[in-house]
Amino acid sequence: MVSRSLLSKGPRAASLLELLARRQATYHQRSSFSTQPEHPARANLNTLPLSGIRVLEVGQVIAGPFCGQLLGHYGAEVIKVEPPNVGDPLRVWRELDVDGVSPWWRSIARNKKSVTIDMRKEEGRRLVKMLAVKSDVMLENFKPGTLEKWNLGPADLQPLNPSLIFTRVSGYGQTGPWASRPGYASVCEAESGFRYINGQPDPETGALSGPPVRPNISLGDSVAGLHAAFGTVLALMSRKNRESQGLPGGQTVDVSIFESMINLMEGIIPEYDRKGKIRGPSGSSVTGIVPTNAYPCKPSPSAPSAPAYVVIGANADSIYVRLMTALGRPDLIGPDFAQNHHRVARQNEIEDAIAAWTRTRMAEEVEETLRAVGVPVGRVLNVKDIVKNEHTKARGLVEEVWVPHSAPGADPEKLEKDAGTHGGGWNVKVSKVVPVLEGCDAKTRWAGPELGQHNREVLIGELGLAEDEFARLQEEGVIGK
Numbered sequence: 170m171v172s173r174s175l176l177s178k179g180p181r182a183a184s185l186l187e188l189l190a191r192r193q194a195t196y197h198q199r200s201s202f203s204t205q206p207e208h209p210a211r212a213n214l215n216t217l218p219l220s221g222i223r224v225l226e227v228g229q230v231i232a233g234p235f236c237g238q239l240l241g242h243y244g245a246e247v248i249k250v251e252p253p254n255v256g257d258p259l260r261v262w263r264e265l266d267v268d269g270v271s272p273w274w275r276s277i278a279r280n281k282k283s284v285t286i287d288m289r290k291e292e293g294r295r296l297v298k299m300l301a302v303k304s305d306v307m308l309e310n311f312k313p314g315t316l317e318k319w320n321l322g323p324a325d326l327q328p329l330n331p332s333l334i335f336t337r338v339s340g341y342g343q344t345g346p347w348a349s350r351p352g353y354a355s356v357c358e359a360e361s362g363f364r365y366i367n368g369q370p371d372p373e374t375g376a377l378s379g380p381p382v383r384p385n386i387s388l389g390d391s392v393a394g395l396h397a398a399f400g401t402v403l404a405l406m407s408r409k410n411r412e413s414q415g416l417p418g419g420q421t422v423d424v425s426i427f428e429s430m431i432n433l434m435e436g437i438i439p440e441y442d443r444k445g446k447i448r449g450p451s452g453s454s455v456t457g458i459v460p461t462n463a464y465p466c467k468p469s470p471s472a473p474s475a476p477a478y479v480v481i482g483a484n485a486d487s488i489y490v491r492l493m494t495a496l497g498r499p500d501l502i503g504p505d506f507a508q509n510h511h512r513v514a515r516q517n518e519i520e521d522a523i524a525a526w527t528r529t530r531m532a533e534e535v536e537e538t539l540r541a542v543g544v545p546v547g548r549v550l551n552v553k554d555i556v557k558n559e560h561t562k563a564r565g566l567v568e569e570v571w572v573p574h575s576a577p578g579a580d581p582e583k584l585e586k587d588a589g590t591h592g593g594g595w596n597v598k599v600s601k602v603v604p605v606l607e608g609c610d611a612k613t614r615w616a617g618p619e620l621g622q623h624n625r626e627v628l629i630g631e632l633g634l635a636e637d638e639f640a641r642l643q644e645e646g647v648i649g650k
Contacts (some may be wrong), residue, residue, distance in 0.1 A: 217244025225304040226250065226281070227256045227288070227297065227321075231387050232338045232354070233310030234277050235394030240401065241280035241307070242602035243611050248304070248627055250297060251279065253285040253649025256620040264596075266582065268572070270617075275572060276599040278617030284628065285621035285649035293340050293442060294319050304331045306401055310338040313348045321465045323421050330336065333419040334404045338397050342425040354389030354426055361389075361430035362437060368450040375449045382450075393429040400424055459512040460482045460519050463549065464527040466535055477532045482545040484509060492544045494592060496526045556598065566603075569596040570616040614645070621649050 340352010
């Protein structure tokens with residue numbers, strides 16, 4: 170099923186695409202999801218649910234790569250295509266380690282293989298096609314239409330590999346009047362209505378007063394990545410059913426940041442539809458649920474200038490009674506406070522009473538008192554608190570992953586001075602990927618790789634390029650050095 174137009178590109182293209190034709194003749198089942206042949210490097214992953222699945226990731230930064238991170242954590246072989254010499258921009262985002270690479274990169278690119286291919290060059294695109302034919306999933310988060318311009322869209326690749334799942338993450342989706350807009354998470358969060366309900370309300374109107382508050386993470390990107398991972402797994406499940414009916418198993422998974430954020434917005438649309446209610450911001454509380462809020466506490470002697478807060482969630486009727494009993498406020502218990510809608514009407518009175526009580530106590534005392542009577546409560550923790558937390562440790566939520574000392578770009582003088590380095594490398598702490606599946610040893614097997622670290626393994630070992638062809642592509646800048 171190799172097209173005449175591809176074969177007309179010349180002898181080099183034909184020699185590469187002969188491999189595609191041979192590949193199509195060797196389809197056979199290797200797992201419940203995969204239609205691709207087993208790869209020796211995957212043998213030790215066969216207890217993981219996505220073992221045997223190959224994902225070709227051509228996205229960058231967060232949304233697409235976070236999806237790839239999740240799939241890789243549960244056994245998929247993720248081959249990440251990066252631009253030669255520079256790589257994914259996230260490699261140098263935020264704090265940089267002693268080797269000049271972002272520790273965040275070591276986390277989001279964990280368990281992935283890095284291959285450098287210049288997709289702007291024709292021969293680079295042919296290499297990507299070869300990899301796509303040998304993959305189960307193509308994962309991308311380019312602006313819609315970009316891959317089509319490069320002849321790498323679903324219409325180009327699925328005829329060569331009818332079983333290919335094409336997972337596409339964009340700002341607004343592949344269709345619709347906004348599809349061609351550049352989509353950044355911050356903008357999509359605003360347009361989804363999420364930013365409107367986060368901030369301080371006007372005391373008179375309840376509408377947003379002042380600028381909206383954004384979370385200090387790229388929430389929209391990660392939420393879209395979660396939706397993309399879920400959609401990919403659904404498509405893999407669907408593929409098996411479709412192929413059992415004699416239908417092509419491949420399909421496109423269309424994920425947008427805009428829609429993913431709207432998917433989190435609870436009942437705002439039906440509330441508006443039926444009641445004409447436009448939900449506004451609510452500060453540190455949540456609209457229509459009382460009491461649940463952040464409450465000030467007495468500063469700790471060890472940090473007298475640092476603000477201390479606890480979050481209390483006592484919106485269930487029986488928990489509310491226990492909270493007010495612990496506060497010594499029987500006057501706030503009874504028919505006028507019995508159910509949530511009663512308490513919403515008396516919210517200010519209730520919130521003031523709780524804050525007056527917490528303000529005279531340190532956070533530890535508030536926690537101890539309320540937990541003793543079964544009221545959900547917790548301090549507002551920072552990352553230092555989380556890493557040292559006993560529950561975090563008991564659950565194994567923080568993993569350590571090894572970064573070799575010989576990593577390219579490492580400054581020996583800085584490495585020598587850095588207290589965290591030892592014995593040929595250093596460990597980086599990363600958060601474990603969840604959920605935890607019983608009997609599934611999902612873990613970080615290696616840190617985000619060096620740029621082009623797996624070029625030879627993938628391009629020679631998997632695609633079968635000859636050494637002289639590999640060297641020529643390096644010299645021409647198609648795959649970098």
